[in-house]
Amino acid sequence: MPSLSLWTAKNLLARRTGAASETGPESWFIRDPLPAEHLWSVPAPMVTLDAPAPDFEALTTQGQRLRLSALRGRPVVLFFFPAAFTPVCTQEAKHFGEALPQLRALGAEVVGVSTDTHQVQCDFAAATGAEYPMVGDPSAGIARGYDVVWPLLKRVQRVTFVIDARGIIRGIFHHELRVEHHVRMVVRAVQGLATAG
Secondary structure, eight states: OOOOOOOOTBSSOOOOSOOOSOOSSSEEEEEEOOGGGGGGGGOOOSSSSSBBBBOOOBBBBTSSSGGGGTTSOOEEEEESSSSSSSSHHHHHHHHHHHHHHHHHHHHOOEEEEESSSSHHHHHHHHHHTOOOOEEOOEEEHHHTTTTOBOOOOOBBBOOEEEEOTTTTTEEEEEEEHHHHHHHHHHHHHHHHHHHHH
C-alpha cells in the first residue's frame, strides 16, 4: 500500500519512501501548503496514487468523442481547472500549450477539463490557442469521479493527474495559483515516467 507524501517548502518532489529525487519519483502527491486558517477547506486526498484512472467519455473541443481508456499505451496529462476565461485558468491553459511539444515528444497526450459548457470550452480553446483537446463537464460528473470538487464551494479544484500508459495514476498535482510551477512539475513527472519506462 503506497503512502502519500505531501508537498513541503523543503521538498518539492516526494518519493513514496519520503526521499527527494532529482530525476523524479515513481509517484507524486503534491499540494501547495495553506495557512492554518484555511486548512478547513482542504478536502481529503483525491483519487489515490497507483489506482486506475476513472474512465469517462465526452465530446472534445476538437469535435471528437474522447474515451480516456482509448488513450492507453501512452501517458495522459489530465488537468482540471475551475473556469474558462478566468485569469489564472487562462494562464494555465497557455502554459500547457507551451509545454505541449515537450510532452508530446515524451509520448503524452494532454486533456483539459472544466465545468463549463461545451461551447464555452470551444471558445476558450480558440482564445488560448490550445492544440490539445478540452472537455466541458457542466454536470461535474467527470470532476466528481476524480474527487476534485471543493466540498463547500462546489467549484472544481485546479488539479492535474499524470496517468501512465496502463491507465494508472502516477502523479497528482494541486496548485490553485502557481500555474507555471504546476506545469513544470507535471512535465517532470512525465519525464520520470519516460525514464522509468
